[in-house]
Amino acid sequence: MTALAAKAINAFLEQIDAPTASFFTSCTHCGMCADACLFYTETQDPKYTPIHKLLPLRRIWQQEYTFWGWLMKTLGLSRKVSDEDLSQWEELVYDSCTLCGRCSLVCPMGNDITYMIRKMREGMVAAGHAPEGLKGAMVRAMETGSPMGVTLQTLKAQIVHAEQETGLKIPLDKSGAEFLMLLSSAEIAQFSEIIGAVARIFHQAGVSWTLSSKAFEATNTGIQIGAADLAAELVERIISAAESLQVKTVISPECGHAYVALRYEGPNLVGRPYPFKVMHIVEVLDQLRRENRLPIKDRETTRMTFHDPCQLVRRGGLEQPPRALLALVADNYVEMREHGIYNWCCGGGGGVSANERATPLRLKVFSRKKQQVDALGVTTIVTACSNCRNMLEDGLEHYHMDINVVGLTETLARHLDTTSTGA
Amino acid sequence: MTMSDLELLAWLRGPGLQWSLIIFIAGLIFRVAENLALGRTPDLATPRSPVFAAGLATVWRRSLFHPGMSYRGYFTLIAGYTFHLGLLITLFFLSQHIVMFRAILGFGWPALPPSIIDFCTLLSIAALITILIHRITDPVVRSISDYQDYLAWLLTLLPLATGFLAMHPLGMAYIQALTLHLMSVEVLLIAIPFTKLSHMASIFISRWYNGALAGVRGVKA
Known part of the structure; x- marks a missing residue:
């Protein structure tokens, strides 16, 4: 087992700022983040508990920035982070995290775990660990x-x-x-x-x-x-x-x-x-x-729902605009039980879709989205992210679900009244 | 009872308590300041909502239940609230504690009847025991627990248990029970800044950061 080179340790230390140190200080190991993560809920494997994905970063913080951690390290009572640890954590930090931000929303301590995963990936790259x-x-x-x-x-x-x-x-x-x-x-x-x-x-x-x-x-x-x-x-x-x-x-x-x-x-x-x-x-x-520059000629009668892209809604603040736009054209619109900032990820965000190695796991955890969609009986899912769209199509096909996935912009364009001279 | 027993008790009630309180308060302030001193780069993105207020709103909002909570979530919040409330009521509304606060602060407040305090203490102890069983039996919680979690649990239980013993002599002399109680309290006070128990201060900072980071994006986290 090779201890991590000082250069790699420094790369992680550089990422630790006031929010990160406060988050690690606050964590009481309650495990509530697990239930917010589809990689845990769909596999029931505790290794996918979001805060666990940060263990190497946490350990480096503890040993370098806290009195107790420093003492334990100096007395030889705590193990330093090794290169093998990082190899092992690569799957947890990249393949099983879409940076969807759901864990950051439910932590009772207020820890923004996603913010820290984003930072840990910077350290992983600097230490030479990222998926091919x-x-x-x-x-x-x-x-x-x-x-x-x-x-x-x-x-x-x-x-x-x-x-x-x-x-x-x-x-x-x-x-x-x-x-x-x-x-x-x-x-x-x-x-x-x-x-x-x-x-x-x-x-x-x-x-x-x-x-x-x-x-x-x-x-x-x-x-x-x-x-x-x-x-x-x-x-x-x-x-x-x-x-x-x-x-x-x-x-x-x-x-x-x-x-x-x-x-x-x-x-x-x-x-x-x-x-x-x-x-x-x-x-x-x-x-x-809002400026009445979007004239609509007819409406959709098919039963449809909106899949909230995580980065647009939970991490982007755009929960209302897609809904206001869909209200223009959708007669038979239904919401998933958990929608808006509480929506479940498609499973392929945060670079997971570009990481071929992660595909089997991604398709497995799509069962969460499948349950959400099955409960609605919709024929169409509208979304506003081409990556979500790809992932939804892939997942629906994998689970043999005959549901149409469309983009919001083209849905509106299809119903646009091009004869209107208004506005 | 020997003289040295009384001397020990006097020391625990005097300098012992004083020093452990100083370490507790200075340690917690240092712990928070040390974290804050790491700083963060100023956010150059145009915020969607007032950031400071968004942080404060999240400090409050994270005290509530959230939609779609799991069994583990309900357990954690209900057991957590029960333990903390029982502990705080016992700490601040037992008449003997108020005497001590009056001696330190110069003012006091009305106490709650002993029977209510007993109930709160036992409820708090029961919650702690349930939390420990949960920590050991729940696969997720067990897998993310380290020795500090068990140490912090013990250090928190002892003042409650010894305090209850001091109030209800169960085969132990009052002086001995009180001595153990004070010792366990002082050990706890000293341990707080060095362990995960410092979440009692950092929780507010963490929640604020979370809310502020989300507030930039116009999200009510």
Whole structure:
């Protein structure tokens, strides 16, 4: 067993700030976080208890920052964190945590466990422990701009396709536009109908917008793997494009973590506030709704529900906008029993979907979502995150459930009244 | 009873109590200050809601039950509240304790009848015993427990048990029971800042941070 090198210990120590130290001081080992985590509830394996996933970080904190821990370490009565410990914890920190934030919501001590997992991943990367799948996505994101290797050429082809379908011009690199619309790789590669949907809605509402050939990718693998320097580099690319196009607002697409990365982590990663505003697409659409710029021609009669993307709602604060938008078009809308900030994760957030090794576990714990959906008897699940959408489709197929998954923006576009001259 | 017994009791009631109180208060302040001194980088993201107020709201909100709680959650909160309330009522409303507080603070308050205090003490002890059984038998709680959890449990139980003995001589002299009671109280006071029992102070800081971090994002955590 090799003790962790001083460099690795330091990488963890650098992550320990006042909130982290306070959280560790407060933990009474009550275990309530276990029941908030779908990796525990669906496996009943105590190793998936959220606070347990932080044990190496906690031990380093205890030995280096508390009197008792220091004394025990000095007397040789407590074991130092070893490299083998970290290898073992890699699965707990990456494969079985989607950074969904549910544990942080229920801890009676108020510990933000997700905040600490995010920090622990920074230490894991510095100590050389991260899943191959995420490392690969990180390399592709740095080299091609997209974690899935989607190129500008692919985007241009999808733009042409959307222009033919809608008969509208899709603006690319239009300087002085009000909004810069970003996309996620999953949208460009699999759900490209989003481009036409946005074009139709923005055209109808008279919104001045553009895509950028320099920064079309909104996702940020650096945040998921825990590499703040690389995450900052990805944010800088967006800032640079937004500045050169002189847009007022950058729109995060239907992707949960991309929104959090850009809206809340971004300014801190680059160390300065943005000269523009960041809005999620559902915020923009909700604003158009409030301004009566979103005319609707007909309504959905199928029974539908909304899957709250964790990063959008529990970690993003956008619980109401998707519901207000769905109320425009949904006649037969039902909520899952635990929804809004208490919703259960799709199982593939926080980099889990890019980590192929984690797929069997992810599909197993999807049983939580299955139970939620089974109880409703819906035919359609609407969501506002292309990663959730992918994960839902994958999980539903795995459990042989015949349910349609759609994006919120395209659902609205489908019911858009393009003949309206209002507003 | 020998003279040294009385001397020991006098020491425990005087300098012993004084020193352990000083270590308890200074230690807790140091513990919180030490954590806060680590600081955090200022948040540059435009907040969605007033951050300070969001933190305070979470300090309150985490005292409540939340939707969709499990059996473990209900047990933890109900047993936890029972233990803490029983302990605090005994500590602050037993007439003998109020005499001591008056001597230290210069003022006192009305006491509760001994029968109610007895009930609270026994309820608190019963809750502690249930919590220990839960800690040992629940696979999740057992797996995340370390020796400190059991040590803290014992250190918390002893003042309650010895205090009850002092009030109800069950084959033990009052002076001896009181001596044990004071000793266990002082050991507990000294241990609090060095163990997980310091959550009695840090809980407010943790909840505030949680609420403030969520408040930036407009989430009522």
